[in-house]
Amino acid sequence: TQLLEQSPQFLSIQEGENLTVYCNSSSVFSSLQWYRQEPGEGPVLLVTVVTGGEVKKLKRLTFQFGDARKDSSLHITAAQTGDTGLYLCARSQGAQKLVFGQGTRLTINP
Amino acid sequence: DTGVSQDPRHKITKRGQNVTFRCDPISEHNRLYWYRQTLGQGPEFLTYFQNEAQLEKSRLLSDRFSAERPKGSFSTLEIQRTEQGDSAMYLCASSSEAGVDTGELFFGEGSRLTVL
Secondary structure, eight states, X not given: OOOOEEEOSEEEEXXXXXXXXXXXXXXXXXXXXXXXXXXXXXXXXXXXXXXXXXXXXXXXXXXXEOTTSSEEEEEESSOXXXXXXXXXXXXXXXXXXXXXXXXXXXXXXX | OOSOEEEOSXXXXXXXXXXXXXXXXXXXXXXXXXXEEOTTSOOEEEEEEETTEEEEEOTTSOTTEEEEOTTSSOEEEXXXXXXXXXXEEEEEEEEOHHHHHHTOOEEOXXXXXXXX
């Protein structure tokens, strides 16, 4: 059972466009992680957000943690073909393991 | 390369056969995780070890699945009497104690299982 809902499930846009993907839960997170997974590879951690309202930037990627710590968004500015991949949000459960959402599969077309 | 390595990368087997996957974690990491990922889904937790102790198993891990980490280093995941529904990518990850707090798991490239 996935405790995290990600939307949209699929997104295909042209290079140079902006996009936002979302991660939502009915429960409060102590922290939330965003991972990116490329085909044939394991997921790689992009960022961890901890504080409600926190905004973190990683080059063209902006991550925001909701004030109530129940949701998060990832915004990509001027998308590039190299941004193509599966974007996963995750949260700790019981401080022992990570639980993942089903992911947003992003395709950037040249 | 000192990352997490998994072997084999691909395995095709017939229904009813047994398969075993191996994971070598980052050497200084004491936590090791196994996840399963099917097409279009995020990774689903199967089990994890702290050193050699298996501390949690998901209900997804039926009696046909067994995982070991005998010396607290590498781990194996065995599936007995495979079924077509076992077809998936099996991902291994490791972390340090600090990594658990920040949610930073280091994943291998996965072992893709196809059961015919």
